[in-house]
Amino acid sequence: xxxxxxxxxxxxGSNMRVGxxxxxxxxxxxxxAAMREGGIEVVACSRIRTSRPLGPSLRLYANSAALAxxxxxxxxxxxxxxxxxxxxxxxxRGARWRSRPLDLDIVLWSGGMWHSPRxxxxxxxxxxxxFVTGPAAEIAPHWxxxxxxxxxxQIAARAV
Numbered sequence: 001x002x003x004x005x006x007x008x009x010x011x012x013g014s015n016m017r018v019g020x021x022x023x024x025x026x027x028x029x030x031x032x033a034a035m036r037e038g039g040i041e042v043v044a045c046s047r048i049r050t051s052r053p054l055g056p057s058l059r060l061y062a063n064s065a066a067l068a069x070x071x072x073x074x075x076x077x078x079x080x081x082x083x084x085x086x087x088x089x090x091x092x093r094g095a096r097w098r099s100r101p102l103d104l105d106i107v108l109w110s111g112g113m114w115h116s117p118r119x120x121x122x123x124x125x126x127x128x129x130x131f132v133t134g135p136a137a138e139i140a141p142h143w144x145x146x147x148x149x150x151x152x153x154q155i156a157a158r159a160v
Contacts, residue, residue: 006073007043007110009140009152010035010066010081011123011132013051013103015059018088024062027088031102032066034084040070040077046135065107065135074114074121077106107136112146122147133159 012031014024021030025048032042044067051061072080081104088102107123114121122145126132136143137156144151150158 004071005069006071006077008068008070008077008106009108009136009143010068011103011105011107011126011136012064012066013061013105013131014101015053015061016089016101018101021088024060027102028062028064031084031088031104034087035066035068038080038084039072040068040080043067043069044139046138049131049135051131061131063131063135065132065139067139074106074109074111074119075116077109078119081106105132107132108140108143108145108152127155128159130156130159 012028014027016027017023018027018030021027028048032045036042046065048062048064051063053059053061070077085102085104105123105126106119106121107126109121123132126136127145127148133152133156137152141153142151145155148155
């Protein structure tokens, strides 16, 4: 990892079919490929898990996590991930937690904590979501949450 390279833990989720791609599991695989094409090197990826939705959605989610390296600082990474979500058909309007073709969240960043009007790292809700902590601990078990000092493995063990 070079001096201008940033490392991220990214949570991936989908609970919708995307026309030419397929179901949620295929969407996640295609999203990882698109990340690589967009200047985001995927160093590791967890297995895909199925989880129940939060909120009003009735469809099960496919969830995974990726350990990624890129030259993008946090705000640029957020923009790149949101552009990717839009390419997969995500529209950022309407009810929160509704079905979505692709959801990409920055969970952790190698620079520690980040706070801006558009982005907070660590992701404020990740510690309570087993569908995030389990996959994240699978790929980066010793990464420490800068807010709590706990490793992802410790956080995942508490979330179950």
